[in-house]
Amino acid sequence: MRKLALLLLVVACGGSGSAFGPTYPDNQASAIDQVTARLRANPAPDPAPVAVGLTAEPQLYAVDLTSGAQRWKVAAEHPASGPQIGGPLVFLHETRGVVARDLATGAERFVVEDDALHLAGAGGEGEWSAMALTTGGGVGAQSKLVIARGGRVQHELSVPFALGAPTVAAGMVFVPWATQNLSVLDASSGDEIARVRITDTPVARAFRVGDDLYFGQRGVFRFTSSVVSGTRADSAYFEPMDREIPGDPALMIDPYRPAPGPDSAVHHIRFVWRPGGEGETMRFADDTVYAVFYRFVFALDPEADAVRWVYQHPQDIVGAAAHQGGITLADQTGGFAFVGIESGRREWSASVDAAPTVVEVRPGAHVPRGTPEGPALSLHDQLVAAAQNTDSRLVPARKLAIHMLNSLEDPDVTGQLIVLCEDRRSPAPVRMEACARLAERTTGKEQVLAALERHERFLEGTVAPPVGPLARAAVAMEAREAAPALVAHLNDPATADDQLTPLLQALRELEATDAAESVRAFLALYHSEARDETLFGVMEAAAQTAVALEPEPAAELLERLVEDPLAAAPVRGKLREVLDAYRAAQAEAEAETAAEAAEAEEEASEGEADDADADDEDAEAEEAQLVIPEEVTLPMVERALEAVRPEMTRCLGEHERRMRSARIVLVLAGDGSIQLVSVVPADLQRCLEPLVRSVEFPANSRNTRQQLTYTFRR
Helix, strand or coil, X not given: CCXXXXXXXXXXXXXXXXXXXXXXXXXXXXXXXXXXHHHHHCCCCCCCCEEEXXXXXCEEEEEECCCCCEEEEEECCCCCCCCEEECCEEEEEXXXXXXXXXXXXXXXXXXXXXXXXXXXXXXXXXXXXXXXEECCCCCCXXXXXXXXXXXXXXXXXXXCCCECECEEECCEEEEEECCCXXXXXXXXXXXXXXXXXXXXXXXXXXXXXXXXXXXXXXXXXXXXXXXXXXXXXXXXXXXXXCCCCCCCCCCCCCCCCCCCCCCCHHHCEEEECCEECCCCCCEEHHHCEEEEECCEEEEECCCCCCEEEEEECCCCEEEEEEECCEEEEEECCCEEEEEECCCCCEEEEEECCCCEEEEEEECCCCCCCCCXXXXXXXXXXXXXXXXXXXXXHHHHHHHHHHHHHHCCCCHHHHHHHHHHHHCCCCCHHHHHHHHHHHCCCCCCHHHHHHHHCCCCECCCXXXXXXXXHHHHHHHHCCCHHHHHHHHHHHCCCCCCHHHHHHHHHHHHHCCCHHHHHHXXXXXXXXXXXXXXXXXXXXXXXXXXXXXXXXXXXXXHHHHHHCCCCCCCHHHHHHHHHHHHHHHHHHHHHXXXXXXXXXXXXXXXXXXXXXXXXCCHHHHHHHHHHCCCCCCCCHHHXXXXXXXXXXXXXXXXXXXXXXXXXXXXXXXXXXXXCEEEEEEECHHHHHHHHHHHHCCCCCXXXXXXXXXXXXXXXX
């Protein structure tokens, strides 16, 4: 093995000099401007489009992406990483160390001892290459940077901190280090010529795309004069929205951590994107970030929870790279495909005799062109097909497809979610995701009502629909006409126990007073049969719904049931809690009424003395105030609440289910004072009750207590 001379690190005193000196000034505008000027004066050469794959044997091979032909194939020795393309070389961490081979021929150029470090990354252009090895981590970290020209090592530096993945552009080496710094070295001399320090996001990778230089980790900086700020907000920076993606991939593989092995799942699950921008802007090409998950590719909006298309590849994807206009994929059978951004379909393909576990793709400026294959499916159909894929490994991607499907307003989506929710052949996580999204739907009322009409009938070959999610969807759609069908399922013994609680809650939130008698009958019939936690909760929900729909008849029933020795103790306890809560609310209301009446009487007595001294104008005003209605009506309540309507609307809109209405039970004393405010759904109580209590309501001439039920709609 060829031994490389080790160049000791010389600490710089500032300004120019050897690289990575501790006193070298960072974020100097003049130095950064010189780097940007040098980048502009030296446009990037157009590299040949190539892919380098590694097989399980193991063998390393290269493919010309223009022709689809294999360039060369060589044996490798126990690789610990995937291949990394760095300008004219390809680097692979093997038993002997990191082996650098000629990208054009596969011939070995040199070997760098790894010294128990892992390969952080490599990059390059033209005749220059740069490669970094590191322990990663913080205190006690060690790293090695190698700069090569024409396949020969020019500089090798050892440093006492973690290095990220470097690259070369315009004869300069850009090296991320210690998570915050980007040093720019002159490739020929090895001297540092500029340094950027970023204070509010990690710096781990540097790379050139087109004529621009980029760096970052969680997001991407374009290297422009604005990086002198050292912050994301004042630089040309872009970070895509955070979202749940199968496998939870990072935007970029973290080079400070041990490199993923050649058979790592990281090569199947990843984000793929191409940076771009102009001036002081930064964006992704085609405004798209691709999420790859084994055989799936989701073309996502980087800034919104939206999908442009979803593509299913026939084989597992082990490598990918984005172009301006689409994405090139490499699969485990040696196949390549280009999927166009506009069509979402395969427009070019090629294949070589290989079975890679990982492929590094460098597309250059080349964009394969061809006629899109297969039928053009709507986004709806693409997502449905993805959700129905039968590969058991792809359950997380199927869930993502269902999530994206739910973002479509098309009423037919509701019908498809019903099918997915009730498909017992699907894995439980897929069904649960479909049911959860179905419960959120606000369009497709006809599909919900039609599904609720179906019952399990053995002779007819029909099965019960997913009643619980359908009930929640009916609430979200304010579909009160669903109440009779829900009652029918309540009375149907075939309705699964775990569907009954959401059904009963829906009847309560829909204010289905016509169902009150049926709910009481259900409670009376089944309260003594509940013998497990699920049915204990069902009985509690039934009691709460019965009290909400018709309080006094329900309370009378509960008085009897809590004494029934045939009912299980947990059931009697839950029914007692519901009854006690109702009686406590009544008692509180009556106490407030008595207190307010006493206060009103006292104020009236004091007022008599004051009235004796009042002038005629005050007497007339008081007489006008005594003109009060015989009873408070709902229109009066609505007028009184008008003052807080914007705040009440905000309460509904900010609810996690974006409620469109809320039922408010209002108990008023004869003088108009509030004795009780009860809100359905209950989780809006905290937000709405203070607003309702801040309003003054009119008194009634009979001085009697009134209970009014008002439905507030936004």
